[in-house]
Amino acid sequence: MDTIRSLRCFVRAVELGSLSAVAREEGTTQPTISKLMAGLERDLGVRLLERSTTSLQPTPQGRRFYQRALAVLAEYQDAVAEARGQTETPAGLIRLNAPAAFGQFRLNGLLAPFLAQYPQVDIELILDDRMVDLVKEGVDIAVRQGRQLPPDAIARLAGTSPRQLVAAPSYLKARGKPKQPQDLARHDYIRFAWLVDADLLTLHNGERTETVQTRGRYRVNHALAIRESLAAGGGIGLCPLWLVQDLLNDGALVRVLPAWHGQPQPLHLLSPSRRYQPLRARLLLDYLAAQIALLPGYNAS
Known part of the structure; x- marks a missing residue:
């Protein structure tokens, strides 16, 4: 019996919960994987997997053997890598x-x-x-x-990326600059879709914290779309700086209420x-x- 292959398939069977899924990964058939598992159990004299028509779960002995099998496979892979020189040449x-x-x-x-x-x-x-x-x-x-x-x-x-309120200069010229957090309630706020309580915006300024009920008619589930909408003058948004730092640098966006920030x-x-x-x-x-x-x-x- 190919012990290493049997151990590898057993580990993946526990992780995937399906012999068919293991067979797809191995490029073989489910009966072949079943025979490998039966052979492993026969050699050990222990039942490792409980099979039913709807699920596959490790037995208590199988759960303990899974941890040991991981260690054996790790040692084997280290040995193979060293023999092939892959400790110096990743592949x-x-x-x-x-x-x-x-x-x-x-x-x-x-x-x-x-x-x-x-x-x-x-x-x-x-x-x-x-x-x-x-x-x-x-x-x-x-x-x-x-x-x-x-x-x-x-x-x-x-x-860690700080989160700051930003908007396009054209939007602020047309709608005015907020002077305090509660002013945001009168502005178009662009936010990520599907977030729970996302209209409630919590901002921090040192030890001070304020929560604002924002409003906005545009919500989107992709950060790059939010970035483009803000740059086009669609409203104010609270963004991590990784998303907008370049636009801040070139003036396409400016900070709003710069003393206040969201959670990084x-x-x-x-x-x-x-x-x-x-x-x-x-x-x-x-x-x-x-x-x-x-x-x-x-x-x-």
């Missing part, structure tokens, strides 16, 4: 997930130099605003903005909570952490 595929706007606007441009430096590495960038399951979807690194993080991932803070937006790099991480993924993590801290509108972590 293989990295699956990278990121929010759509940040990935398109900032992250995409960072990847070409990394690929040029490591010609044997491939990167698959998936732009998706939902919180993906890194293990089940085979993601090596995920970029996440905000403070809500999955509990089972390893998170590395790469930088952190950016984390997530990796699965497995002990083993390939060299290529570790190198990309370090590279992204260093480069993101240098982006316009970010404070280093």
Whole structure:
């Protein structure tokens, strides 16, 4: 029996909850994976998986064996990498997930130099605003903005972007400049769609905090669309500076109530909570952490 393959398939069966899904990943059939699992259970003399017509779950013995199997596979991969010299020459595929706007606007441009430096590495960038399951979807690194993080991932803070009120000079010329936070209630406020209580805007000024009931007729679920609408004079918005710093620099946008700000937006790099991480993924993590801290509108972590 191919023990390493059986261990790998068992681990993925636990993570995916489906032998058919493992078969698709392996490019084989579900009966073949079933035979591998039956053979592994026979060799161990222990039932590892409980199968039904609708689900697949590890037994108590299977859950304990899963943790040990992860360690065995990690040691095996380290040995293979060392034998092939991959400890010095990273190679293989990295699956990278990121929010759509940040990935398109900032992250995409960072990847070409990394690929040029490591010609044997491939990167698959998936732009998706939902919180993906890194293990089940085979993601090596995920970029996440905000403070809500999955509990089972390893998170590395790469930088923090202040959030400021901004508007186009043409809008402020036509509608006037707010002088205090409550003045915002009389302005067109452009915000992200679908956020709970998003019309309630909380601003901070040192130890002072004010909450304003804003109004606006335009809501959109993409940060780049908000950026364009603000630059076109559509209203006032509270934006992380990574999104608008260049427009502030060239005068297309200006700050509104500059003494007040929203809660800063952190950016984390997530990796699965497995002990083993390939060299290529570790190198990309370090590279992204260093480069993101240098982006316009970010404070280093």
